[in-house]
Amino acid sequence: MSTPTPIATDTTIPAQVDTPSLCIEDADSQMRIRELDDDPTQIRDLFLKEVNSMIRYTMSAGQKIPTRVFAVAEKFSAEHQQREREKQVGSYVFDRTTALDITQLSEVHDLLSAAIAPATPRAILLLDPIFTKKSSFNWLSTVPLLRRLMLVSFLSLIGFLLISQSPYITATGGVIFTQHGLPLLVNLLFFVFAAALGASFSSLFQANEYIVSGIFDPKFDASYWIRIQVGIIAGLILASLIPIEDPSKVLNGLGKPALALLGGFSASLVHRILNLFVGALEGVVKKMGATLLDNPQENARKEADAQKAIETMVQTSVEAAIQKQNNAS
Numbered sequence: 671m672s673t674p675t676p677i678a679t680d681t682t683i684p685a686q687v688d689t690p691s692l693c694i695e696d697a698d699s700q701m702r703i704r705e706l707d708d709d710p711t712q713i714r715d716l717f718l719k720e721v722n723s724m725i726r727y728t729m730s731a732g733q734k735i736p737t738r739v740f741a742v743a744e745k746f747s748a749e750h751q752q753r754e755r756e757k758q759v760g761s762y763v764f765d766r767t768t769a770l771d772i773t774q775l776s777e778v779h780d781l782l783s784a785a786i787a788p789a790t791p792r793a794i795l796l797l798d799p800i801f802t803k804k805s806s807f808n809w810l811s812t813v814p815l816l817r818r819l820m821l822v823s824f825l826s827l828i829g830f831l832l833i834s835q836s837p838y839i840t841a842t843g844g845v846i847f848t849q850h851g852l853p854l855l856v857n858l859l860f861f862v863f864a865a866a867l868g869a870s871f872s873s874l875f876q877a878n879e880y881i882v883s884g885i886f887d888p889k890f891d892a893s894y895w896i897r898i899q900v901g902i903i904a905g906l907i908l909a910s911l912i913p914i915e916d917p918s919k920v921l922n923g924l925g926k927p928a929l930a931l932l933g934g935f936s937a938s939l940v941h942r943i944l945n946l947f948v949g950a951l952e953g954v955v956k957k958m959g960a961t962l963l964d965n966p967q968e969n970a971r972k973e974a975d976a977q978k979a980i981e982t983m984v985q986t987s988v989e990a991a992i993q994k995q996n997n998a999s
Contacts, residue, residue: 671819677909678822681987683907692723704907711753712751713772714746714769714772714775715750717746717772717775717776717779718743718746718747718750718775719801720761720791720792720794720795721739721742721743721746721775721778721779722743722747722777722800723784723791723794723798723800723801724779724783724786724791724794725739725797726783726798726800727745727786727789727794727798728782728785728786730838730839730916735782735785736781738778739781739782740780742774742775742778743778745770746773746774746775747770748768749952750971759904766795767962779791786884787885788883788884788886789883789885789888790883790885790887792884792887792888793880793881793886793887794884794977795884796812796813796888797812797881797884797886798812799812799814800891806901809904813877813881813888815877815888815891815894816877816878816881818872818892819877820874821869822866822870822898823871823874824839825872826866826867827864827867829859829866830863830864830866830867833856833859833860833863834860835955836856836860838852838853839856839857839860840857841925843859843860843926844857844858844909844910844926845855845858845910846910846911849939854955858910860908860927860930861905861906861910861927861930862902862905862906862930864909864927864928864930864931864934865901865902865903865906865909865930865931865933865934866898866902866905866907866931866934867904867931867934868901868904868905868930868931868932868934868936869897869898869901869902869934869935869937870898870989871900871935872934872935872936873894873897873898875998876897877892877894887954889909900937900988901934901935901937902934903937904933904934904936904937904939904940904941905931905932905933905934905943906929906930906933906935907938907940908929908930908932908940908943909926909927909929909930911927911944912929922972945954993996
């Protein structure tokens with residue numbers, strides 16, 4: 671009697687065990703690659719930069735800082751340096767299980783943010799020369815926007831001085847209804863440079879206040895350029911389009927350039943003036959509409975009287991012409 675051959679089930683067990691393990695390893699690798707691509711350490715790096723900047727700021731201001739703040743900042747700075755070295759050699763993979771607990775850094779960040787209030791961490795980081803990009807113009811300011819605003823104000827001043835040497839610039843110049851050609855163009859450019867001076871002065875003054883108080887925010891950079899553009903337009907409107915009876919007597923004889931400067935410095939002033947004009951025009955239109963709707967018979971009588979007066983005037987003119995012709999004959 672032959673012995674039955676046993677079923678070789680042991681050869682399938684390793685395959686069943688190995689396959690899931692390979693799948694787990696592949697999933698782990700893909701997850702780590704995605705984490706590396708998304709760079710999950712960005713928040714840590716931003717927190718660490720702001721914490722280090724705020725520590726330098728508070729120490730320079732003579733404020734007391736708890737000692738645990740320095741310990742946490744030192745630990746995370748060492749971790750950051752090690753992480754950067756591993757990134758350079760291409761062997762870095764982010765691992766949450768071995769990374770420092772970010773809640774410690776967040777607590778320190780909150781503590782320092784309250785200590786520097788009303789200044790903001792973003793403004794302190796922006797003004798920190800250690801984290802500022804190297805530039806030959808950093809002696810003007812570490813804030814790029816301020817350097818550009820200074821350039822605009824300088825160019826406006828140079829343009830104002832140069833164009834003021836033109837013989838076409840007069841106290842009554844720049845009136846679009848009485849001038850034309852090159853004299854009008856030169857005077858309008860003079861108003862534009864005057865308005866640009868006022869607008870750039872206003873923007874620089876406002877930005878300086880925010881920087882001194884430590885609440886400057888670069889996300890509002892576009893608003894400064896909008897303010898300059900609106901100021902130039904407002905200054906030109908105020909100096910050349912708003913009707914003025916005697917421009918030489920405006921603002922104690924300073925005239926239209928002063929109006930352009932004022933409009934550039936405060937564009938809201940021109941906005942209010944135009945709103946007054948619009949309100950007055952709306953009032954007139956509403957009164958006319960109310961009159962037409964409320965008194966149709968009176969309007970018809972006035973229209974008939976006006977038509978009769980015109981006919982009488984025409985008839986009188988014709989009779990006078992005929993009489994003159996008869997006398998001549």
